Amino acid sequence: MRRKTAAGVLLALALLTPAAPAAAHAETPVLDASCQTVERKLYKDIRELITIDLDTATEVEMQVVANQILAAARAESLPVLPGAVQDRLDGTADDLRAFLKTGVRAAWTTDLRISALRTLNDDAGANVKAAAQKALDSGTIEDLLAYLNEGLYAARALDCAAQPTPTATATPSATTTAAPVPTSSAGTDTSGGEGGGLPVTGSDIGMVAGVGGALLLLGGAGYVIGRRRRSRFVA
Incomplete structure (x- = not known):
């Protein structure tokens, strides 16, 4: 009973241990495939995470390490390692010890290769493809980690x-107005008399007709008065 209690406490402490450097690094902004x-x-x-001597470690110590590995593998959505760790945790202490010595490394390397292959999608550029292929050709944990993280x-x-920078298509502005087309009156009405005479409007014609009629009336009246004066003088 005491052994189970101690194991539970150790497992809880292992899972609650924060990874401060990793969290700080993860906040650095980067670019995605788009x-x-x-x-x-x-x-x-x-x-x-394997900081114990696996040859002399107790079963509880190995379980703490295995659960730390399991939590990290699940957080990164690794496809192989989480299931492999869980299977060894459900097995014997000897199976768990052997797995922590060699099996973890093999399963984790497979996960790193799969993660690198996933970056070679249709949106991958030439530089990404070249860097991924170089890491995959090497196949070492160091090169795969360096590629995935940096x-x-x-x-x-x-x-x-x-x-290439997208070029904006030139479109007419909503505030652009067409140049006004000159009318016939604007083309003939110029200052200083250049380019043609003054335009004749309806009001000007009426004024001329009125003046002419008044002059005719005045002339007729003068003619009549003159004839009367001449008739009186003769008589």
Whole structure:
């Protein structure tokens, strides 16, 4: 009973231990496959979690380490390692010890290769493809981790920078107005008399007719008065 209680306490402490450096690194903004700014995904070095001497470690100590590895593998959505760790936790102490010595490394390497292959999608640029292929050809944990944590984002930044800048299509502005077309009256009415005479309007014609009629009336009246004066003088 005391052994189970101690194991439970150790497991709880292991799962609650914060990974401060990893969290700080994950907050560094990077670019995704569509060149949008996102939060960096950091793959933890699982080897750093095995801090005990596996030859002399107790079963409880091995369970604590195995649960730390399981939590990290699930947080990174690794496809192989979580199931493999859980199977050994459900088995014997000897199976768990053997797995922590060699099996963890093999399953984790497979997960890193799968994660690198997933970056080679249709949206991957030339630099990402070259960097991923180089890490996959090497196949070492160091090169795969370096690619997933750093090389991928550096190559993606180069691919995004090399994309052509979209050009805006020229469209008429909503506030643009067409130049006014001169009318016939505007073309003939010029200052100073250049380019043609003054335009004749209806009001001008009426004024001329009125003046002419008045002059005719005055002339007729003068003629009549003159004839009367002459008749009086003769008589």
